[in-house]
Amino acid sequence: MTDVGTLLAGARQGRIAYIARLLSIIENEEPEAADIIRLTYAQTGRAIVVGFTGPPGSGKSTLVSAITALYRRTAARVAVVAVDPSSPYTGGAILGDRIRMRERYLDTGVFIRSMANRGTSGGLARATRRVVGILDALGFDVVLVETVGVGQQEIDVSRVVDTVCLLTIPGAGDDIQAIKAGIMEIADVLVVNKADRPGADETARDLIQMLTLGSPRLAWRTPVVKTSAEDGTGIEELIAAIDKHRAWAEESGEARRRNADAMRHDIQALLQERVLQDLATRVGKQKLDDVVLRVVDKTLDPYGAVDALLRD
Numbered sequence: 001m002t003d004v005g006t007l008l009a010g011a012r013q014g015r016i017a018y019i020a021r022l023l024s025i026i027e028n029e030e031p032e033a034a035d036i037i038r039l040t041y042a043q044t045g046r047a048i049v050v051g052f053t054g055p056p057g058s059g060k061s062t063l064v065s066a067i068t069a070l071y072r073r074t075a076a077r078v079a080v081v082a083v084d085p086s087s088p089y090t091g092g093a094i095l096g097d098r099i100r101m102r103e104r105y106l107d108t109g110v111f112i113r114s115m116a117n118r119g120t121s122g123g124l125a126r127a128t129r130r131v132v133g134i135l136d137a138l139g140f141d142v143v144l145v146e147t148v149g150v151g152q153q154e155i156d157v158s159r160v161v162d163t164v165c166l167l168t169i170p171g172a173g174d175d176i177q178a179i180k181a182g183i184m185e186i187a188d189v190l191v192v193n194k195a196d197r198p199g200a201d202e203t204a205r206d207l208i209q210m211l212t213l214g215s216p217r218l219a220w221r222t223p224v225v226k227t228s229a230e231d232g233t234g235i236e237e238l239i240a241a242i243d244k245h246r247a248w249a250e251e252s253g254e255a256r257r258r259n260a261d262a263m264r265h266d267i268q269a270l271l272q273e274r275v276l277q278d279l280a281t282r283v284g285k286q287k288l289d290d291v292v293l294r295v296v297d298k299t300l301d302p303y304g305a306v307d308a309l310l311r312d
C-alpha cells in the first residue's frame with residue numbers, strides 16, 4: 001500500500017520521484033488511483049493544456065522543446081507528456097545541441113513524462129487525460145502533450161487538451177491529404193513546421209485555401225502558423241495563436257462543451273466497467289456454471305439463461 005497523502009504532499013513540493021510515482025499509479029490504474037483522483041480533481045482546470053500532433057518526424061518534440069523554453073521565460077512550470085513517442089525524450093534528437101539539452105534537464109521547472117501505448121486507444125486517452133489532470137492539479141502552469149497524429153493508433157487528442165496544434169511540413173503533399181481526410185477536424189491551430197526549408201509559403205497557402213473551402217467547423221478561424229523549431233522562428237506567434245484560441249474557447253463556451261464531451265465519455269466508460277464488475281459479483285461463477293450446463297442440456301436457451309441469471 002502506498003500512502004496517497006504522503007505522495008501528494010511530496011508531489012506538491014515538486015519532488016520528482018513522488019510525481020512520477022503518482023502518475024504511475026494513475027497510468028496503471030492501481031487501487032489508489034481513485035483516491036488520488038478524488039483528492040486532486042477539484043484543483044484541475046488551471047493549466048494551459050496544449051496538444052501537438054502530426055506525422056512522425058514533423059518536429060513535434062523539437063517544437064515542444066522550443067515552446068517549453070519560451071514558456072519558461074515567464075517562469076511557468078511546464079510539464080511535457082509524450083504519448084507513445086517513437087523518439088524518446090531522453091534522446092539527443094529532441095534538442096538541437098547538447099548545451100541546450102543540459103540546460104533543459106537541469107531545469108527543475110520542467111517535468112517530462114513518456115506514456116507507453118497500452119492496448120486500446122480509449123484506454124490510452126483516458127490515462128493521458130488523467131495524467132494531465134494530476135499535473136494540472138499539482139500546479140504545473142503549462143502541460144504540453146505530444147501524440148503521433150496520423151495513423152491508426154492515434155488517440156482523440158481533442159478529448160485530452162484544450163488546444164490542438166496539428167503539424168505539417170513544407171511539401172508534405174500526402175500529409176495534407178491525410179489532414180484533409182478528417183484530422184483537420186480536430187486542429188485548432190495548423191502549424192507548418194520546418195519553415196526554414198523551401199516550400200513553407202506554398203504549403204501554408206494550400207492549407208489556408210483548404211480552410212476557406214471547407215465548411216467552418218465552428219466560429220473559430222483556424223490560423224496557420226509557420227515555425228522553425230530548429231531556429232526558433234514563429235514560436236512566439238504560435239504561443240500567441242494558442243492564447244487566442246484559449247481565450248476564444250473560454251468566451252464562446254467551446255471549452256466547457258469540449259470538457260463536458262470528454263467527461264461524458266469518461267463517466268460512461270467508468271459506469272460500464274462498474275456495472276460489469278457488479279454483475280460479475282452478483283452472478284458468480286457457480287450460478288454461471290449451472291446455467292451453462294442447462295443450456296448444454298437443452299433445458300434452457302441462451303436468452304433464457306441471461307433472464308435466469310438476472311432474475312435471481
Ligand SMILES: Nc1nc2c(ncn2[C@@H]2O[C@H](COP(=O)(O)OP(=O)(O)OP(=O)(O)O)[C@@H](O)[C@H]2O)c(=O)[nH]1
Nearest residue numbers: 055056057058059060061062086087194228229230
Ligand atoms: N530543418 C528543420 N528541422 C527540424 C525542425 N524541427 C525538427 N527538425 C528535425 O526533424 C527531425 C525530427 O524531429 P522530432 O522533433 O524528433 O520529430 P517528431 O515529430 O517528434 O518525431 P516522432 O516523435 O518520431 O514522431 C529531427 O532531426 C529534428 O532536428 C525545423 O523546424 N527545421
Ligand SMILES: [Mg+2]
Nearest residue numbers: 060061085087
Ligand atoms: Mg517526437
